[in-house]
Amino acid sequence: MDLLIVLTIFCYLASSAGYFAFLFLQRPPMHRGGYGFLLAGFCIHTAALLAGFWTSGHIPVTNLYETLSVAAWALVAAFLGLHYRYKLNVLGVYTAPLAVFILLVAYNLPKTSVARPELLKSMWLVAHIVTIFLGDAALALAAGAGILYLLQESTIKRKSRGFFFKRLPSLELLDNTGYACIVSGFTLLTVGLVTGIVYAKSVWGRFWSWDPKEVWSAITWLFYAILLHERLAVGWRGRRAAWMSIIGFGVMLFTFLGVNFLLKGHHGQFTNW
Amino acid sequence: MHEILLIGLNHKTAPVAVRECLAFNDEESVAATAALKRLDGVAEAVLISTCNRVEALLVSPQPETAIAATKAFLATHKQIALENFADHLYLHRGEAAVKHVFRVAASLDSLVVGEPQILGQMKAAYRTATTEKASGPILNRLLHRTFFVAKRIRTETGIGDHAVSISYAAIELARKIFGTLDEKQVLLIGAGEMAELAVEHLLRQRSGTIHVANRTFERAVELAGKYKGAALRIEEIPAALETVDIIISSTGAPGVVIERDQVKGVMRKRRNRPLFFIDIAVPRDIDPAINRLNNAYVYDIDDLKGVVDENIEDRQREAIRAERMIDEAAIHFGRWLQSLEVVPTIVALRARFDGVAKLETEKALQGLEHLSDADRKAIARMTHAITQKLLHGPTRFLKSDGCQAESNRAAVIDITQKLFELDP
DSSP, X not given: OHHHHHHHHHHHHHHHHHHHHHHHHOOHHHHHHHHHHXXXXXXXXXXXXXXXXXXXXXXXXXXXXXHHHHHHHHHHHHHHHHHHHOOOGGGHHHHHHHHHHHHHHHHTSOOOOOSOGGGGOOHHHHHHHHHHHHHHHHHHHHHHHHHHHHHHHHHHHHTOXXXXXXXXXXXXXXXXXXXXXXXXXXXXXXXXXXXXXXXXXHHHSOSOOOOHHHHHHHHHHXXXXXXXXXXXXXXXXXHHHHHHHHHHHHHHHIIIIIHHHHSOOTTGGGGOO | OOEEEEEEEETTTSOHHHHHHHOOOHHXXXXXXXXXXXXXXXXXXXXXXXXXXXXEEEEESSHHHHHHXXXXXXXXHHTOOXXXXXXXXXXXXXXXXXXXXXXXXXXXXXXXXXXXXXXXHHHHHHHHHHHTTOOOHHHHHHHHHHHHHHHHHHHHSSTTOSOOSHHHHHHHHHHHHHSOOTTOOEEEEEOOHHHHHHHHHHHHTTXXXXXXXXXXXHHHHHHHHHTTOEEEOGGGHHHHTTTOSEEEEEOOOSSOSBOHHHHHHHHTTTTTOOEEEEEOOSSOSBOGGGGGSTTEEEEEHHHHXXXXXXXXXXXXXXXXXXXXXXXXXXXXHHHHHHHTSHHHHHHHHHHHHHHHHHHHHHHHHHTOTTOOHHHHHHHHHHHHHHHHHHHHHHHHHHHSHHHHSHHHHHXXXXXXXXXXXXXX
């Protein structure tokens, strides 16, 4: 399992190199190579997670190391899914290094389980974790698309062009990609919250317990709900939508990690080390 | 010895007054190509004539005769005294001529470096030469290499990337904003050559309706008819801002035609769909402050000129890489040309026959262990004699006067190489 994770990190590193080479030199084989390595890494990563599942008998999220590994896996899964629909190769420059970064941080953490495994044996929990992680990953990609949008928008506005103008796609494509990421991320987040609530009822006997994690999840959900509503109702798009998707990502990150470190709550054990 | 020659003039060496006197239109080119081929000392000929260049590409066994004949041909065919254009002519020979053809096709020698039309024009010229049977084995090979090199340069360097005209630069920007221009509504205010060129580019990208507004409504109706669009009165512009996506303005109005507050007012109704203003007018028609509004982009004539200048610089940088590819290709071609000499061909032919004979004899002898050394030597002598006898005829033919006559030597050698699969 350790070896598989090291292999995964190397694949993601190679993928990052491919995407960066493409960013600078703009030769199609480079982004194809980046994609190939990402896909290979993803398969190995999936195998590593399944192996963890197999040996322990439950979903491997019993400490910060495992949780971050699943987060990186979800990020790559979301990117591969997005790649299927939108040909936004340049987003690989954001995804692959981010996955490497998360895995490297995770790899240097202790690997002893902290969470009580008996909590992890419900199918509701597996559904909760997988949907929440994929949703968060999609929202992370939305923030990436938002960053690219802001870069491209400022080159066009300032009429300076230069490095990014020819390397980044049209504003329309970046905006649409960000929107698609938010819609799918929000949907997954909703499903994840519902399954989480159902699971809470089965374990603690109540749906909602005003735990800080629950409160912040609700805040994140509301934030994206407002963002989507404004887009549909009055056409929030472009620059403002890009900024909001980046801020939303910050809120999401706080809910994911900040709450566990700074506030107490019943999710803390998944990120202990 | 055949030599490749290129005689001609282009926009760099000759003013338009001279070029237009010597230019051949499509029908004239057909007759002229055939006539060039018949000139003294010319074995193969292709004639390239565009608005920026007239060039005769020749293969000649007697270069000096061919050069004089070609100059005289241009003078008599176009009825213009040789001294009127002789100073503008350039002459490239051998490898220099090969490189020049590669450079022309790759659009490195064009007025606008990287423009794509020249390759098509050269292909048409070559087609004419083949139908008139004016080209032969050397020029066929040269032009095929030329088209290959030009295509490679176009795909592997950025020489054709990015617009180098104002109107096209505007379209390129529009694509960076909207992605596709399909069904995007266009508003043309005023008229002018550059604005109309931009509209034509947009139509080619399958844009939506073209709305035309003009100070005089009659003119608007006339232009709208031309683009199958809709005519607007000047007062209707503010309302039109709600639906159109791209505004091209080119009026002679002294003040601004569209103000910031008008645009700010419609953005909500547009649900913040982007608006792109292309302001080609001097003085400017579009309030520059509009560029600071969210989802509105304004480019005036100077901004577009800046884009074009940058793109031209980019192309010149890419041209350096293209030159390197051309040098490589010219070396390869030179090697092939050398292989067309008689002696190397005979050597290669012998090597081929001997190789096959030796290989087959060895194979056969392996299964004949009982033979004595003397027997083996006799068999080897026999196979050698067979190849010698077989090669005698072809060798004599290749060395004969009929083949040495420069006119068809290249063709014979070319066929020999193909028949016996000799690698040049």
